[in-house]
Amino acid sequence: MNVLGEIVGRDRRTDRPAVRLPSAGRTMSYHDFCTTAWKAGNVFRHLGVAGGRGVEVEPLATPEALLSFFGAALLGSPVRFEVRGDDDTRLVVATADREAEFDPAPGTKLVVYGDRPTRPETTHWESEVWSENPAIPPYEVNASDAALLTDDTTHTHEELLTLARGVVDDYGLTETSRVAVAGGLSHPGVVVAGVVAPLLAGGTVVLDTEPDEAADFAVVSGDDATIEESTVVEADTVL
Numbered sequence: 001m002n003v004l005g006e007i008v009g010r011d012r013r014t015d016r017p018a019v020r021l022p023s024a025g026r027t028m029s030y031h032d033f034c035t036t037a038w039k040a041g042n043v044f045r046h047l048g049v050a051g052g053r054g055v056e057v058e059p060l061a062t063p064e065a066l067l068s069f070f071g072a073a074l075l076g077s078p079v080r081f082e083v084r085g086d087d088d089t090r091l092v093v094a095t096a097d098r099e100a101e102f103d104p105a106p107g108t109k110l111v112v113y114g115d116r117p118t119r120p121e122t123t124h125w126e127s128e129v130w131s132e133n134p135a136i137p138p139y140e141v142n143a144s145d146a147a148l149l150t151d152d153t154t155h156t157h158e159e160l161l162t163l164a165r166g167v168v169d170d171y172g173l174t175e176t177s178r179v180a181v182a183g184g185l186s187h188p189g190v191v192v193a194g195v196v197a198p199l200l201a202g203g204t205v206v207l208d209t210e211p212d213e214a215a216d217f218a219v220v221s222g223d224d225a226t227i228e229e230s231t232v233v234e235a236d237t238v239l
């Protein structure tokens with residue numbers, strides 16, 4: 001694989017679990033995750049997202065945040081897991097309960113999920129993404145394109161995949177591995193080890209994990225809670 005969009009490629013659609021939310025009793029198969037990432041990319045494209053135009057995502061560990069990351073990746077658009085309204089941001093994705101906090105600049109669109117928006121100009125994730133055409137967005141993306149932004153660094157598709165392969169090798173991740181994200185997505189090491197690596201290996205990303213939910217690995221950052229009966233991977237050691 002050369003770019004992140006290949007993780008949600010057509011040939012990866014299977015019935016194996018890609019993402020689990022134990023507390024909600026919710027599981028997304030690779031088939032559902034891949035096609036919904038395509039849908040997210042198409043909705044973002046209709047909202048003006050394209051190569052190089054930034055997407056800001058509230059850094060909660062939710063399926064919508066992961067789908068936004070891969071939907072943007074399919075378009076060659078870099079994601080920042082922080083909502084701060086930068087001038088070059090084309091799209092903001094956040095939970096509906098935070099809609100009133102945002103006053104997007106002209107040219108910036110807001111997408112919310114979890115409930116219906118109160119403003120007519122705000123896009124409702126559940127209405128638009130779930131009903132969108134499940135086709136891969138028609139964009140060319142290069143390995144050297146920006147994929148993830150932090151305060152002082154731009155991480156390319158190639159860099160994130162290289163780091164993720166290292167995690168897969170170091171921890172022996174396979175299709176049966178379950179990797180828990182213990183905390184949010186603001187740390188790039190969490191994105192690499194907790195999201196990209198297990199999906200690259202064909203394993204399962206476990207979100208919103210409760211202490212009694214067994215997982216093979218838990219990726220943590222700083223003071224995030226750890227998961228019982230799991231090997232803890234410190235995000236700082238990854239990136």
